[in-house]
Amino acid sequence: MSSVREIRADFDRVSMVVYQAYPDAIADVAVRQQKFGPPFSVGRMTWIKPSFLWLMHRSNWGRKSGQERTLAVRIRRSGWEAALGEGVLTGYEPKAHGTPEAWRQAFERASVHVQWDPERTVRGAGLPHDSIQVGLGRGIIQRFVEDWVVSITDLTPLVQKLRKHLDEGHADQATRLLPREAVYPVPVELVRRLGM
Template identity: 70%
Template sequence: MSPRREIRADHDRTSIVVYQAYPDAIADVALERQRFGPPFSLNRMTWIKPSFLWLMERSNWGLKSGQERILAVRLRREGWEAALELGVLTGFEPGAHGTPQQWDRDFQRALVHIQWDPERSLRGQSLSHDSIQVGLGRMVIGRYVEEWILSIEELTERVRKIRKLLDAGRAEQATRLLPREPVYPVPPRLMRQLGM
């Protein structure tokens, strides 16, 4: 049986892919510039997710208002790991924080929020293992946009195709179009902090 918490992601030696869903105005600029720009806001937390199917659940396969365009953002691994290093879990866990008071202090000051939610199947059911979401706060978003992003690719058409196959009862073909997400090797020093 695999551990309850693992980071599964499309990654290679130097990079990792995270997914985000946006309206046209933000997606068009991001794809043209290969980085985020106005109307994308540097002043509010932005959540990045390495699980494609978790984002499909969150955005209802790109059908939710304001989440119609699905982007695959390839980041430098050192940027991703810098974000994890700054992260504090969104809820108290004794193994990670010691005391509720310590967690509260750390959370109030946190530049990055880390949340674990049940991973999703192709049909949206909760699975027995969790998927990580990373919330980048205002003090970190500038680094995300300016330093960490290597490329931004649109997956909207692929998402529609997968959904169409799924709706037609062709789950096996739909599965073949999913991004490969092997286990990402989390540096041991971060595992306790991330509640792994």
């Protein structure tokens, strides 16, 4: 476990941004309708990440097949916190779960999975603090689609611009254009549950 776990996000009083990468077919519908619709499936888990650079690491700056488009999905903070409140860590941790058996049972029932991974620099190197990603399962994904989404913005042009700066060796220019993120205030009752 790395030294610090914190949620960093672009947020205001009522909403926050999570990032997702999709193929054109899903992204086009989502941006046009400002809502996810077919071929997006509510029948399989979808992962949301408040860290832009973590998603860039994961999608290889939009170069991975099926992850060419980067969407900034602004959702209600009430929805995000509801998801965290139902979340179960993807691995057993004594402080959060007590016994391995208690964790296993909770994980199998959970509609939300929570995973921590090292945050990334603009060049993809691991940082000494972890970044959260949250998997929304079938039990909750409909709420995400119907109730939580405030707006959907296509950040693909920004990603292409950033990638060009990086390819040309201008990491400093890329860094200046990154979406802003600050430490998100996690409700105290969720800290232990999230293994923070």
